[in-house]
Amino acid sequence: MTIEPRLDIIGAALADPSRSRILCELMDGRAFTNKELACAACISPQTASAHLKQLEGAGLTASLRSGRHVYHRIANADVAATLEGLAQLSPTDHLSRPGRHDADTPRARSCYNHIAGKLGVLMTDHLVARDVLTVRDDAIIAGPHYQVFLDDIGIEIPFGGMGKPPAKLCLDWTERRHHISGPLATAIMQKFLEANWLERRTGSRALIVTDDGFDALERWFGLNRLDIDLGDPV
Secondary structure, rough: OOOOOHHHHHHHOOOOOHHHHHHHOOOOOOOOOOOHHHHHHHHHHHHHHHHHHHHHOOOOOOOOEEEOOHEEEEEEEEHHHHHHHHHOOOOOOOOOOOOOOOOOOOEEEEEOOEEEEEHHHHHHHHHOOOOOEEEEOOEEEEOOOOOHHHHHOOOOOOOOOOOOOOEEEEEOOOOOOOOEEHHHHHHHHHHHHHOOOEEEEEEEEEEEEHEEEEHHHHHHHHOHHHHHHOOOOO
16 A cells, blocks of 8 residues: 555635635634634535635644634644645736726735745845855855844744754745745834834734834835835824
């Protein structure tokens, strides 16, 4: 008997449009209740419960109880990275259709626990260009100005062990170029949200840059409004 991975279980879990919408909602990086996910997928709470059971059974999501409520989230960072990678295979013609819903999502969005879209790609380009990060054979190591950048922007990276990279390359499914994931990317997104430099958009993965956020992006990433093309600030 040949031992093979059960890709059929993962494929079956992804094969329903409602389950796909639930996973896309959870790629926001936060945990949501059954009712919230049902609303996002335009299905009944009972149907959402059945879908969530299958997703959790496939190892794609996890649930946790807080008080009377049960929350659902992406199981882990590896699952999030896999889903972002699979998105590379999906059609993208809908992204450029006039009047489409949520036009800000390709410009700046959350990808699990880091910044993606055009903004994420431009921030990554800057970190590499300014020697904060160095790319070697598709792997990332800390560059000569890594610690100076951390001290200047005011973030700390949890110690991850000897040899653990500060970031990983994550191929952006809308830009078709790399942004970063990993400890540094997570710390940057947390900093931007806590400092109110970025705001989440309700019911969407889109991230909105505030006035203070544009100042921060220009100071630490050399990006202005025209570079980012995010439209009017909030």
